[in-house]
Amino acid sequence: MNTTHTPESLKQLEDYELINIVLTLQHTLDNLTVSEAQSSYIHNYHFTSNEMLKLSSDKYMGSAVIIAMFDLKGKPLFKPTTITDGLSKNTINCLLDDLQRTFDHKIEFKPTVKRLK
Secondary structure, eight states: OOOOOOHHHHHHHHHHHHHHHHHHHHHHHHTOOOOHHHHTOHHHHHHHHHHHGGGBHHHHTTOEEEEOOBOTTSOBSSOOEEEETOBOHHHHHHHHHHHHHHHHHHTSSOOOOOOOO
């Protein structure tokens, strides 16, 4: 059976697929608990910053990313939202600046250099 799709039917199909993705993600987020301790591991900042570089619009053109944020108790701050064609370089750089600032605060307190005699 040969099915011909019109531009309108393709757009509607894309919308249904995105809705399905968002609903699946929402279900996953409903079952997710994020602890501050796990999300604050120092190595996460390294890996997250490297992965963020891959989310730019020149690498995600024709695709999308879904963003979601949580407070420290794991409560979603807003509903998961799709951003088509990746993130702008400006957005990525701002997020990287915030990651760097947080990382710097995390490593700010070093062990004491004093020793007992």
